[in-house]
Amino acid sequence: MHPPSRLLRLSAPVELLSLGILLANLAVLHQQAVASAIGPLHGCAYLIAIIATAREVGPDRTATLLAAIPGVGGMLALRRLSAPAQPSSDTCP
Numbered sequence: 161m162h163p164p165s166r167l168l169r170l171s172a173p174v175e176l177l178s179l180g181i182l183l184a185n186l187a188v189l190h191q192q193a194v195a196s197a198i199g200p201l202h203g204c205a206y207l208i209a210i211i212a213t214a215r216e217v218g219p220d221r222t223a224t225l226l227a228a229i230p231g232v233g234g235m236l237a238l239r240r241l242s243a244p245a246q247p248s249s250d251t252c253p
Contacts (some may be wrong), residue, residue, distance in 0.1 A: 161240065162217070163241075164212075164216065164238055164242055165212055165215070165216065167208060167212040168209060168212035168213055168216070168237070168238055168241070169238065171205045171209040171212060171234055172186045172205075172234030172237065172238045173235070174201070174205040174232050175202060175206050175209050175230065175233075175234045175235075175236065176232060176243070178198050178201050178205055179202055179230075179232075181189060181194070181198050182194075182195065182198055182199065185198070199212075205234070206230065206233075206234070209233065209234030209237065210224070210227045210228055210233070210234075211225050212227075213226075213234070213237040213241070214227070215222040215228035216241055221243050222240065223237040223240045224237070226240060229253035
């Protein structure tokens with residue numbers, strides 16, 4: 161299995177970090193300017209992570225479903241796509 165695309169490796173952490181900033185702003189600062197600046201960044205990173213995951217080659221679509229989870233989906237998909245391939249259990253010894 162090949163490594164995940166550079167686009168996914170960049171967008172997944174941006175999605176998670178931007179969500180953390182938005183939640184911190186909501187809990188502490190309540191600054192509209194922060195929400196206005198980071199909100200669209202988070203939305204774009206979320207969509208890019210889903211699209212980049214869907215473009216990855218492979219029959220396993222679980223990573224694409226994981227990428228659709230808001231906030232942490234990109235990182236979960238990245239982790240799944242970065243994991244070494246499991247040997248098939250269909251082979252006989």
